[in-house]
Amino acid sequence: MESYITISSLNDFIFCPKSIYYHGLYNTFSKEIFQQKPQIDGNYAHKTIDEKNYSTKKSILQSIDIYSEKYGICGKIDVFDSVTGKLTERKKNIIKIYDGYIFQVYAQCLCLIEMGFIVNEIVIHDLSKNKNYLIPLPSVDMEMFLKFEETIYKMKHYSIEEPLVNINPEKCKKCIYSNLCDQSLC
Template identity: 45%
Template sequence: METYLTMTQINDFIFCPRSIYFHDIFRENTDAEFYRQTPQKRGLAAHEAIDAGTYSSRADVLAGTTVYCEKYKLVGRIDIFDTATGTLTERKYSVTALYDGFVFQLYAQMFALREMGCDVRALRLYSKKDNKIYPVPLPGHEETARFERTLEELRAFSPEKQISQNPKKCARCIYAPLCDIAPTE
């Protein structure tokens, strides 16, 4: 039986494949407040109304709903899906670019909603910091193939596997002190 991946692992994996391993170690052995830094705390704040179930009382808005995608063996929660317009929105504290991790997380949510019979017609990212909306094109064949390759790589990844690290990402990584491949100063 194949294990389901969480949709948030896609974004984490693209940031750094080893971050999933370190995240699991911390989650199982440490109080979250010990390792969360400002970016993680801001991200949680951006989702606060959704997590509390107070984002919207409209019957045509799904917020914080758990979804499953059988085809890709994924589980996660959507932020906001407006069933009247078919618009799926992922909230972030700050969006400065349409990173693959953000986009692929939206794709995962879209595929799950479509399996559930929902008519997803538009994707977008919402940046709470500057109150901007960034439209994300629906995936075509090429984007879907890249998404699928990423899932295959995620499932096949081993923490012992050699990876080429990005020093800029390592500098912002909360797990850098634990990582044996992160550049040191």
């Protein structure tokens, strides 16, 4: 059976390709052992959704499993209104809309479309500032959509043996895997 790329690992891969290898290793441990505050805050943002407390309306889909055979990706959506076609991903304290954030909502959007839903709007919501960022649909932002497809391709063909180029010491300092990583610069 072909393995699927998890949507949550897209951001990690962009941060540093090698981190997805350690992400896989750490998944076998209790999350509390290695997560630092930013990761814990991120999970808190999803807690209400994971517990399906966001809304009792049947048209609001929360935390459902999604997948795309075409892209070989799987994961969960945050919130999707199946009547209006609005897909929302909530995050805590957004400093910048990184490409990884956009790729995550693109992945969710493309999975939903493949599963037969119509997606009309994508929003990333900053819980701390109560601010919405409207993300153009992949069908109208061809440049970003091609970057997304290229990232999926690279992830599928990535090997841990590949030497990293342009390792950024600032990233290594922030990386939760730096203690394990043999290429860490900190």
